[in-house]
Amino acid sequence: MIVYGVALLAFCTLLGGYLGDMLGIAIGVQANVGGVGIAMMFLIIMSNISSKKFHLSPMSESGIKFWSAMYIPIIVAMAAKQNMVVALSSGWMAVVAGVLAVVVGFLMVPVLSKIGNGKKPLTGDKS
Amino acid sequence: MIDSLEAVLIKNGILTAFLFVGVLVWFSYWFSNKFTRGHLHGSAIAITLGLVIAYFSGLITDGSKGIADFPLFAGVAVLGGAMFRDFAIVATAYGADIDEIKHAGLAGVVSIILGVVLSFVVGAVVAVGFGYTDAVSISTIGAGAATYIVGPVTGTALGASSEVIALSVAAGLVKSVLVMVGTPFVASSIGLNNPQSAMVYGGLMGTTSGVAGGLAATDPKLVPYGAMTATFYTGVGCLLAPSVLFLIVRVLFPD
Numbered sequence: 314m315i316v317y318g319v320a321l322l323a324f325c326t327l328l329g330g331y332l333g334d335m336l337g338i339a340i341g342v343q344a345n346v347g348g349v350g351i352a353m354m355f356l357i358i359m360s361n362i363s364s365k366k367f368h369l370s371p372m373s374e375s376g377i378k379f380w381s382a383m384y385i386p387i388i389v390a391m392a393a394k395q396n397m398v399v400a401l402s403s404g405w406m407a408v409v410a411g412v413l414a415v416v417v418g419f420l421m422v423p424v425l426s427k428i429g430n431g432k433k434p435l436t437g438d439k440s
Numbered sequence: 441m442i443d444s445l446e447a448v449l450i451k452n453g454i455l456t457a458f459l460f461v462g463v464l465v466w467f468s469y470w471f472s473n474k475f476t477r478g479h480l481h482g483s484a485i486a487i488t489l490g491l492v493i494a495y496f497s498g499l500i501t502d503g504s505k506g507i508a509d510f511p512l513f514a515g516v517a518v519l520g521g522a523m524f525r526d527f528a529i530v531a532t533a534y535g536a537d538i539d540e541i542k543h544a545g546l547a548g549v550v551s552i553i554l555g556v557v558l559s560f561v562v563g564a565v566v567a568v569g570f571g572y573t574d575a576v577s578i579s580t581i582g583a584g585a586a587t588y589i590v591g592p593v594t595g596t597a598l599g600a601s602s603e604v605i606a607l608s609v610a611a612g613l614v615k616s617v618l619v620m621v622g623t624p625f626v627a628s629s630i631g632l633n634n635p636q637s638a639m640v641y642g643g644l645m646g647t648t649s650g651v652a653g654g655l656a657a658t659d660p661k662l663v664p665y666g667a668m669t670a671t672f673y674t675g676v677g678c679l680l681a682p683s684v685l686f687l688i689v690r691v692l693f694p695d
């Protein structure tokens with residue numbers, strides 16, 4: 314049943330959102346900390362054990378895959394509702410700060426990507 | 441006749457949004473094939489067009505929600521809102537490789553913390569360069585260079601002026617838009633072509649909407665990895681900016 318996949322996806326997203334809020338409260342910030350990331354971990358773990366006890370039929374899977382495929386259209390809708398006027402007209406300082414932050418970020422990607430590459434992670438992670 | 445058509449479209453706002461996005465995406469892929477022979481990816485064009493439409497809509501309506509400020513397109517705000525965005529991002533994780541995530545785990549964590557600190561420093565330096573000398577304003581603008589959520593959260597916590605908070609939101613918006621549009625252009629030169637670098641990229645950039653849009657336009661297969669780290673960034677930013685980072689700024693710029 315397609316709805317099983319959709320329901321599982323909703324369950325993971327809601328649980329992640331809840332735990333993210335809880336985590337935010339626990340560390341005392343007014344924000345959701347990693348809710349979506351936590352939800353993704355649940356979904357990944359569930360999809361990795363699916364072959365054993367907990368089997369998702371191809372039909373149920375298509376309920377998740379549909380929303381995965383709707384991702385780009387949703388991002389396009391998100392782009393179309395941005396407050397672009399403020400982004401472009403708040404004066405040079407906001408633009409300079411935003412642009413430089415992005416440039417520095419881009420430059421650091423190749424540097425940090427090397428961490429752990431080809432060698433064991435430095436933490437006690439058993440992976 | 442026109443009135444009742446409009447009534448139907450407004451009453452079924454989300455369906456109108458599906459139609460709007462469908463047409464926009466269709467046009468973008470057609471344009472991509474016809475005029476760039478697929479070099480400029482259809483989704484990149486669609487996202488850019490979405491931003492352009494948002495800009496002109498904002499000029500016309502004076503609102504803050506882009507095209508969604510037209511009653512006819514109010515559904516776009518729902519479809520493009522946090523609920524559906526998060527739902528679809530989580531869905532992309534289905535089938536992601538758990539070993540890749542473990543492998544990049546350490547680099548991912550380092551990138552989130554470094555990403556917050558670097559953005560904050562860049563924003564703070566720019567604020568000083570533009571003449572701000574009080575620690576609260578400098579920190580708020582620095583936080584805004586992290587994301588447009590970290591900025592106002594920090595500014596509110598520290599008691600910054602509403603003008604400075606607005607500026608911090610603007611800096612965050614500029615960042616998010618630039619990440620969305622710029623990522624496909626720099627992807628190959630920064631090695632953004634595997635799950636590990638995508639996780640690092642998500643952690644360094646941090647803006648969920650920017651990363652989500654940027655990766656969608658670069659390689660949709662990388663989306664779950666980048667989104668995974670990016671969603672922790674705002675939380676870490678809200679934790680560090682008004683506390684440790686602000687205290688450091690206050691040492692450098694005492695009242």
